[in-house]
Amino acid sequence: MGLTYGYDIHLRPRNVTRALTALAALAPPSRDVPPLALTLPGGDRLALPFTSGFESGPVDCSAGGTLDLDTTILFAVDDVVRAYARRCGHEPEADGRVAIGYVYLTVRFESPLHPDYASMEFWAATSAMSRMFARSAAVREVFTGLTAAAGAACCLFDTGDGGTQQVRWLNGEPTDEPVPGPRFPDLRALVDTWPDPGR
Template structure:
């Protein structure tokens, strides 16, 4: 089994619909698929230009649970992205922007550890992409920029190790570990979030 590194964005649960609506800034819409109808907890509905498990069938999350989306992420160039693009034979999709390929998004509407906050976990599809998540400042800026844009309270990089890297916290970029000196565990990190 390969590496499955991920960026996880946490935001107040009431902001999930807005975050999903803001996804096209991070992940370009798929024009070759019909809109995906998603019913959210509380009975709200959004139509998304992505697939769920590579299908466009309506998804009902009104009773909670998780939502899984398949999407591609855009990022700016940096040495790690340039090397990845060269190895993968990727062409820029716009001025200084690369589509790095499929990323799997899991939306958790109210996880037990932090029920007032939802999480959007973006998982790399390959081991090479996982290493790119860890090495690239452009990828980090794409996810922390998305976190800021959707009113997120925290963004973590999970590298499948004993610690996660905090990349966004308290309204700005961060570089700390959990567990670490400031946050001995995840409960202490969650306790620091507003709302």
């Protein structure tokens, strides 16, 4: 079984529309897929440049639950991204960034860490992509930037094996702290620092 590393963003449910809009802006203009019509809880509607289950049919999440998306995301090029792109035959876009997919996304309208938060769980499709996620500052900056743009509380780097996770963004600030670790002995201690989701 290969590596499945990812970034998990935890945010207020009302900010999911904002986060998905920011994510759509990271899609490459060269990707030619029909827009995916999406209805979110609360009635917001979006057209996203991604697929769900590799299809472009309308998706209705008005009742909550989960949303699965197959995304392609533009990343700035550092040495790690460059090596990955060269290995996989990805050419830079006109602006110098590299489009990498598929980065799978599961949106949970009720976060497994806090029932009054939502989560966006991005995970790598291959072991090589997982290693890039772990090593690349440019990749980390995309996900922490998305966290900031969404007004999210937290961004975690997760190796998916139940081991130590790294907090990459917390309550408006970049950070690099392990869970478990000195400040956060467990995930409950981390969640206790998040703002009241009703505010």
